[in-house]
Amino acid sequence: xxxxxxxxxxxxxxxxxxxxxxxxxxxxxxxxxxxxxxxxxxxxxxxxxxxxxxxxxxxxxxxxxxxxxxxxxxxxxxxxxxxxxxxxxxxxxxxxxxxxxxxxxxxxxxxxxxxxxxxxxxxxxxxxxxxxxxxxxxxxxxxxxxxxxxxxxxxxxxxxxxxxxxxxxxxxxxxxxxxxxxxxxxxxxxxxxxxxxxxxxxxxxxxxxxxxxxxxxxxxxxxxxxxxxxxxxxxxxxxxxxxxxxxxxxxxxxxxxxxxxxxxxxxxxxxxxxxxxxxxxxxxxxxxxxxxxxxxxxxxxxxxxxxxxxxxxxxxxxxxxxxxxxxxxxxxxxxxxxxxxxxxxxxxxxxxxxxxxxxxxxxxxxxxxxxxxxxxxxxxxxxxxxxxxxxxxxx
Numbered sequence: 001x002x003x004x005x006x007x008x009x010x011x012x013x014x015x016x017x018x019x020x021x022x023x024x025x026x027x028x029x030x031x032x033x034x035x036x037x038x039x040x041x042x043x044x045x046x047x048x049x050x051x052x053x054x055x056x057x058x059x060x061x062x063x064x065x066x067x068x069x070x071x072x073x074x075x076x077x078x079x080x081x082x083x084x085x086x087x088x089x090x091x092x093x094x095x096x097x098x099x100x101x102x103x104x105x106x107x108x109x110x111x112x113x114x115x116x117x118x119x120x121x122x123x124x125x126x127x128x129x130x131x132x133x134x135x136x137x138x139x140x141x142x143x144x145x146x147x148x149x150x151x152x153x154x155x156x157x158x159x160x161x162x163x164x165x166x167x168x169x170x171x172x173x174x175x176x177x178x179x180x181x182x183x184x185x186x187x188x189x190x191x192x193x194x195x196x197x198x199x200x201x202x203x204x205x206x207x208x209x210x211x212x213x214x215x216x217x218x219x220x221x222x223x224x225x226x227x228x229x230x231x232x233x234x235x236x237x238x239x240x241x242x243x244x245x246x247x248x249x250x251x252x253x254x255x256x257x258x259x260x261x262x263x264x265x266x267x268x269x270x271x272x273x274x275x276x277x278x279x280x281x282x283x284x285x286x287x288x289x290x291x292x293x294x295x296x297x298x299x300x301x302x303x304x305x306x307x308x309x310x311x312x313x314x315x316x317x318x319x320x321x322x323x324x325x326x327x328x329x330x331x332x333x334x335x336x337x338x339x340x341x342x343x344x345x346x347x348x349x350x351x352x353x354x355x356x357x358x359x360x361x362x363x364x365x366x367x368x369x370x371x372x373x374x375x376x377x378x379x380x381x382x383x384x385x386x387x388x389x390x391x392x393x394x395x
Contacts, residue, residue: 078104078114094129101125116145120152127155135159148179159242166195184194189223192216200236208236225257234271243275254288260300261288272325289318296326300335312343323352328359352392367392 085100101122105115123138139156142149153176160169170191177183196215203209213236219229234249250268254261265285272281289295289302295332299322306315319336326332333356365375370393372386379392 013357075312078110078118082121083116085125089121089125089128094125097125097149098122098129112145116142119145120149120155123155127159132159132163141249147175150176150179153179161191164194164198166191166198170195175266185223186226189219189226189229192219192222196232208239212236218250225253225260227253227257227260227263230256231267234264234267238271238274243271246271247275247280251284254284257296258288258291258293262295262301265298265301265338289322294322294325296322296329296331297324300331302383303335303339307339312339315339316345328356330356366395368395369393 002176049147066349069339070371081100081104084361085097088094088100089097101118104110104118105122110118117140119142123135123142126132126135126138136156136159139152139159139264142152143156146152148182153172157169157172157176160166160172161271170188173184173191190216196212198220199209199212199215201209213233216229216233216236219226223229230249231255234246237246237249239328247268250264250271265288268284272284285302285305289299299318301344303318303322305316306312306318316336316339319332319339322332323329323336333352337349337353340346340352364377368375369383369391371384371388371391372383374383374385375395376392381392382389382390
């Protein structure tokens, strides 16, 4: 065998040996990396599930510690960062929550879904921290990406309400109702009432514009039981000298929301007096207090009026009937007892007071947990709320 041939085989052997050695080393490194990665994955899962368990156990501080350990191993997991930021916010550490969410938003390869979630979380941080303009801007950024983001719409609408930007609040409310397909007539009515009040305040006292009244009328149309809309519309009509219109506005609540009609009874009385028709008010009140849906407060209002007029027997009969309809109502019993005493009906007065005391004792809590404040009529040796043994103390 010649020398060049031997040299060739030797070179080939060295090359193959180097390749095999390199492959072995690489395989070893990959196996080691895989082993380490599996260890890290195991640690991640352990930290994650421990964090969840602490959350379920209502121990947010410990949950935060576990999630921080998770993030140190895997800093790319967006969901954990979002959860960690939310926990910080719930704990009142708004600054930390803001930094976490800002760092997420700054990531260049963040998905649209994650960016939207981080922007919304940042808006919530700003809202809780009292940074109004920044919160509004962040909510709007969310809506620029996802115009139908319900939580962002609700948050922005609430911010406009809190700041008294009633026209903007109404606009966002309409958008939210369109997305959710769930009208909120009570909220819309009160926003329109505030819009009317704002217009009225700019014009000064004694002046009521048609624009303000339009808002009140629209509020009633949207939610017929809106007490403030009925009251302000009726007061505006009285200011304009339209007493019959005011009476109609006040009386409308008797049908649309009888439980709250007592709130406009005094305004209705003034309107009837200004119209020169006290008998009309008397008739209206008699119908209202004897209606099936009359409230205890209306009965008391009417009884006090009768008492002031010296009509004690009528007032007493009205309160008795009211007590039969609203048993246990302190609002009725309190004026009834002195009214009975004023007529020397002592036995009935005492019996009425005794019945009320018996009712109060029947629902009175006798024990309270010293740890969590749970109250009960009977003693529990193990508190059903906090599960503490022998913590109930007599009240």
